[in-house]
Structure formats: C-alpha cells, structure tokens
Amino acid sequence: MKVFINKRIPEMGITMLQEAGLQVIFPENENLTYEEWLKYCQNTDAILSIGGDFKYDKAFFDACPNIKAIALYSVGFDHVDIKEANQRNIPIGNTPDVLSRATSDVAFLLMQSVARRASYNFEKVKQGNWGAFDPLHALGQELYGKTLGVFGLGRIGFQMAEKCKKAFDMEIIYHNRHPNEEAERELNATYVSFDELVRNSDVLSVHANFTPEHKDLFNQSVFDKMNPNAIFINTARGGFHQEADLYNALIDGKIWGAGLDVTNPEPMSADHPILELSNVCVLPHIGSATIEARNGMAQLAAGNIIAFSRGEEMPNCANPEVYSLHSS
Numbered sequence: 001m002k003v004f005i006n007k008r009i010p011e012m013g014i015t016m017l018q019e020a021g022l023q024v025i026f027p028e029n030e031n032l033t034y035e036e037w038l039k040y041c042q043n044t045d046a047i048l049s050i051g052g053d054f055k056y057d058k059a060f061f062d063a064c065p066n067i068k069a070i071a072l073y074s075v076g077f078d079h080v081d082i083k084e085a086n087q088r089n090i091p092i093g094n095t096p097d098v099l100s101r102a103t104s105d106v107a108f109l110l111m112q113s114v115a116r117r118a119s120y121n122f123e124k125v126k127q128g129n130w131g132a133f134d135p136l137h138a139l140g141q142e143l144y145g146k147t148l149g150v151f152g153l154g155r156i157g158f159q160m161a162e163k164c165k166k167a168f169d170m171e172i173i174y175h176n177r178h179p180n181e182e183a184e185r186e187l188n189a190t191y192v193s194f195d196e197l198v199r200n201s202d203v204l205s206v207h208a209n210f211t212p213e214h215k216d217l218f219n220q221s222v223f224d225k226m227n228p229n230a231i232f233i234n235t236a237r238g239g240f241h242q243e244a245d246l247y248n249a250l251i252d253g254k255i256w257g258a259g260l261d262v263t264n265p266e267p268m269s270a271d272h273p274i275l276e277l278s279n280v281c282v283l284p285h286i287g288s289a290t291i292e293a294r295n296g297m298a299q300l301a302a303g304n305i306i307a308f309s310r311g312e313e314m315p316n317c318a319n320p321e322v323y324s325l326h327s328s
C-alpha cells in the first residue's frame, strides 16, 4: 500500500510505517501547489496529511478516486468534508489527547502574556527602549480569583481550566454542546449559556472544534457584551473570531486584551494593525509544537494508517460512523 506524506514528521512515525511494510512517498519539495499535491494524491492509497492548507472536499475526492484513507496529523478536522468522506467510505484519522497538554499550555501562556503585556514589553527591550521606571506605564492585571470562561470544554479546554484553577484559583464557567461532568466534579466548573459566558468571563478561551456555523462567532456584538477587563484567547481556529471586529474591540476598550495562536487568515500579515497593540500577543499556530506532542501525533497518525492497511478500524477516527455506514 502506498502512503503519501506531504512533509517530514518525527522519524518514529515514518519508521513505524516502513516496518509495517508500507511504501512511503514524500514530495520532492514540501511547498506544493494544489495541482502538485493532487498529482501525488492521485497515485496513492492513503495520505498522512500535515497542515490544513488544502481542503478535503468533493472536488478533491472526485479528483483522487484512489484515496482510501486519510490520517490527519492534527486533532482538528475542519478542513475535511466528513459527509463526502463518509459517502466514499474513507476513514479520517486524527490525533486527539497527545497534544492537549501542549495546546492548553499555549492558551495559558497567552493569557499570562497578555495580562502582563509581555510581548509589548519584550519588543520595547529589543528596540532599545527599556524606558525609565514609570509607576503608571503599561500596567498589567492579576488573574487571581478571576473567572475563566471556556468555550468548548473538551480535552484541551479541561486542561486549560485545570491550570487556571491550580495556578490562580480561578472560577470556571463553560459553554458546551453537552455538560462536562468531570469538569463540574473536579474543577467545580459551572455550565452557563453562551450569553452568560460572554458577559461573565474575565478570560474567555476558545477550545471547541471548528465547524462552519462557528464562523465569526466572536464578532462585534459579542465583544460589545464582554467585560471591558476581559481577555480573549483563541488557540482553536482563526475562523472563530472576526479579526476586524476584534481589533476594533481592542482599540475601543470593549475588551482588555487578546491572545491568539490562530488567526484568520493564517499566516497573519506582518503589517496587521493588531500587531501594533500593547495588549495583544500573537503566535504562529504553535499549540502542538513540542517534541512530546509532535512525537505523539506521529505515532497516532502512523498507527491509524497501519490499522487501515490491516483492514482494522483506525484507533483514532474523526468519522467512526464510517465503519457502520456501509457494513450491511
């Protein structure tokens, strides 16, 4: 079975595939155009897919009828049309859990960085502008006892909430599709409506799976309702927030600050005005960028491909329903 991998991943994942007797194909250069990428995908049985630049949609599946399985090197699968994959009986693997710690660490890092204006102050030092001591300049805020609102309290949201609880004794409120009993029991988290989440959070951190109905959910009307001391954190997907509205909310003082590991679009343009603000920290989508998380992702993604090659169900599958849809 041929497996196309569009970028190098930690060696252990590649070794696993080779030891399982699979033929691994890498592109000649990793920055493929859509057309070049299609050519590779047309001549392969399975893809170990890194990054979300290209969509797995109807046009893709129509153009690549030989594809039988896709193992994503990500937990998010918003770039896959699951309905189309299901119709074609294509399992879509993903990499949950192994990156929850690393991604929630970045949410926690952004929260503190914004609260203490760390990026702004670091920039000043780099520019030779340390400045004289000023009791009133660029003051931060403390997080002790404040309220963390989690939008999407699943695996990553739980770990962010746990860190905030342990470090700053923060109150945890959350909004989800379903109540999270573990978080209520262990973190004393309280389920609230979306409106209450928006109005009552001192820090509002987004951790949900991105779906089309979430597009621009955090927009002007939401920022207008937020507490003017609130910090907005997004480590999930840039599509959750309306970036121009976020910028306006920041300069109009509707919210206090924002920390983003994801932007809309990515990469964010270097001359984006949001980067000029002292109450913002932007990172280039590094949520899972630790040795530990990336090794774990390599193992899960390779494990998914190997399971598929043996006729087994992928152990980590974004569309497990695919296994029952066509079975009778």
Ligand code: 8YV
Pocket (backbone or CB within 6 Å): 049, 050, 051, 052, 073, 074, 075, 076, 077, 099, 285, 287, 288
């Ligand atoms: C990846 C991610 O770095 O897992 C996800 O959903 O966003 C990140 O871990 C990115 O998707 C590259 O594949």
